Amino acid sequence: MSYTALYRKWRPLVFEDVVEQEHVVRTIKNTVKSERIGHAYLFCGTRGTGKTTMAKIFARAINCLDTKDGDPCNECEICKGILNDSILDVVEIDAASNNSVDNIREIRDEVVYAPSQARYKVYIIDEVHMLSAGAFNALLKTLEEPPAHVVFILATTDPHKLPATILSRCQRFDFKKITPGSIAERVKVVAGASGISLEDDAALLIARLADGAMRDALSILDQCISVGNKDISHQDVLNVIGIVSDDFISEIVDHIKDTNVEGLVNGVERLSSNGRDILRFASDLVMYFRNLLLCKITDNPAGIIDVSRQYLDNMMQQSEAFTRERIISIIKELSAFESQLKYALNQRVFLEVMLISISVGNYGQGEGNNALADRITDLENAIRSGAGAAQPRSGSDAAPAADFAALGRTSEKVLDRMPPVPDGGGVQNPFAPPSAADSKASGGSTASAAGTGGNNLAAHQPLEVWPEVMTELKASGRMMLVTYLASTRAVAGDESTILVVFPEGVGSFKNVVAKPEYVEVLYNVLQKKLGRQVRIKFINEEELGNIVPGPVSEKSEEQESTLLKNAREIAGKLNVHLDIIDE
Structure with a gap:
């Protein structure tokens, strides 16, 4: 006889054997005992949670000749006939491959005939959401008013894809994911019955990998048994599935914490050389940081995280080295990286770059x-x-x-390595009129500049409001402009010109700041601080020596003539704008 897979061999035969679906079991059993059999049922839930199993038990229970507290006896002629598929009154249809209108029309033509041996003719339609729109329309009337001897049981993993007209005609039951503890317990029972010794850590790992699906857990166990070992350890499961251990992930997290770039690269090398799934490792790393976050913010992480006490203590210790904000930032970065990794041409290099950037990038460490x-x-x-x-x-x-x-x-x-920009000399503010300082800056020979450069450097007066200008830019959120101007100083070229001087080594920033959007922002702030219109020139430190300072007079209100004072008072009373041109 051919080998039968464990998930088929250990398929539950009675309602009590269905793991962690008590809310469904209780209702279905009462339905059988009270003989209040509906005409259509909808079983929803993720894969491997018992939808089809429950449908088959229910189909035997409503046709069983000797039910026992709502369960099928599995010993009468009807139950045995349904189990070995010799009775054709229970029909199981895969809607993924039989989704056309013609397939549904065949069902519609068959339901008018009474069952041959059983009490009810049962149609189990699996993955019903795969039916086409035309097939749903063909099924609609039959599903609403079928003959009294027909029961429809629909199973799906995506109930939101079903039309509302179908949903409203069915009794809906939602199957939940099975917890890792229940899966691990069931897997150990199956392994023991198969003559296999399964370690507790190995059973828990299988349960975690199954992600709430009992069928997946039994398939993984079947694969581990195929290796030929009578004793299955935690490492055996890792080797069979091709994933890394929690110890390896913990080591990678330590390297991230310590900014150990060499350790990260060596870890990725081991991951790649051992043939591990890089995409699965990225997913496990996200989950590991999630566990670190839970250790950081909860008082009792043991009740939430499904790991052994040894690993939990290590996670608690590691979480102390990270701030809550940084862990959240790393999770976000890794999640974004995980979605990009599947499309990367070289996943190993992509993983190395991402781990290094997370380690040295200090995500989330700022205080604001x-x-x-x-x-x-x-x-x-x-x-x-x-x-x-x-x-x-x-x-x-x-x-x-x-x-x-x-x-x-x-x-x-x-x-x-920044690309050079052609230097056009001083960059003028486009909003200001031309000044005689330009001719002074471009005039004169090299020899005369060398002879007077020192005196000119000393003669230029520093702009006292320049620190206030930088503070204003920072307060307005112009951090990029502040960064470019951080090492500069400002001097007065003449009464209407402000020279922004870039020191040696950062002259390339002069051409960046000269962009119109930066010039306009700086011009508005300077005009606000000085109370008058000015021109802006961006120059290098060595160019400052060639510019002869013009007359700069800081006129205060006390120094103004009586005529100017009277003129300003009259303009203020009349509420008119006054331009004073000093030639």
Whole structure:
């Protein structure tokens, strides 16, 4: 005789053998005992939860000649005939392959005939959601008013795909996923009856892999038994299914926590060389961080997480090294990565890059948007200036001086690789009129510039409101512009020109800041702080020596002439705009 798969051999024969569907069992048994048999039933639920099994038991129970407390006896002629398919009054149809209108028309033509041996003619239509729209329409009238000797039992994993007209004509029963504990217990019973010793950890792992489906659990057990070992361990199940252990995932999490890039790369190498499923590993890693989050935020994680005490203690310890925000951020990053991984050409490289970026990227470690922006500003200032250490802001973590210095040396190469933009000299504000300072900046020979450069550098007056301008930009959320201007200083070229000076090494940023959108923002802030219209020129430090400072006069209200005061008072009383042109 040919071998029978475990999930078929151990299919329940009575209602009590159906695992964790008591709410359905109780109602169906009472239906049989009271003989209140409906004409249509709908069994919904995920795969492997007992829908078809329940339908077959129910079909035998309503036709059994000697029921026992609502259960079929499985010994009478009718029960045996249904079990060995010799009685044709119970028909099981796969709607996935028989979904046309013609298939349903055959049923509609057959239901008018009385059953040959049994009391009821039962049609079990599995995966009923696969029927076509025409087939549903053909079934509709028959399902609503079938003959008294006909019972329809529909089973589906996607009830939302059924038309409302079908749903309203059926008694609906929803099957729930089976818990890992119940699956593990059932699997151990089956293994023991098969002469196999199954470890508790191995049974629990099989239950977790089954994801609430008893059929999947028995199929995994069947595969493990096929290896030929009489004793099945936790590692045997891992090897058969091709997944990694919790110890390996815990090791990867430790490498992420310690920013151990070499350990992450070696771990991916072991994962790939052992032929493990990279996509499954990514899914298991997401679940592991989910467990870490539960350890972080719940008082009793043991009641939620289905792992042994040893692994739970390790998770509790690991969760202390992460903040709640960082774990949530990592879960989001890994979830997004998991959806992209299945389409990646080189999954191994993609996994390495993602693990490294999560480890060194410090997702979710900022104390807020403002604190994070401040830390970025401090860091970029240190990179541009090449400083060994930056003074940390109050309330933020101070990075070691050696780390800033090393990061600065590394980032210099990144800045050098930025694509050069043709340098057109000083970039003027498009909103301001031309000034004589341009001719002064472009005039003169190299020799004269060299002779007077030092005096010109000293003669330019620094713009006192420049720190206030930077603060205003930061408060308005212009963090990118603040980053580019962080190492600059501003001086007065003349009364109507502001020179923004970029130090040596960051001159390439001058062309970036010269974009119209940045110029307009900076112009509006400067005009607000100075109270007058100005021109903006972006120059390098060495160019400042060639620009001869023009006369700059800071006129206060006390220094203005009596005529100007009177003019301003009259304009204020008349509520008219007054332009004073000083030539």
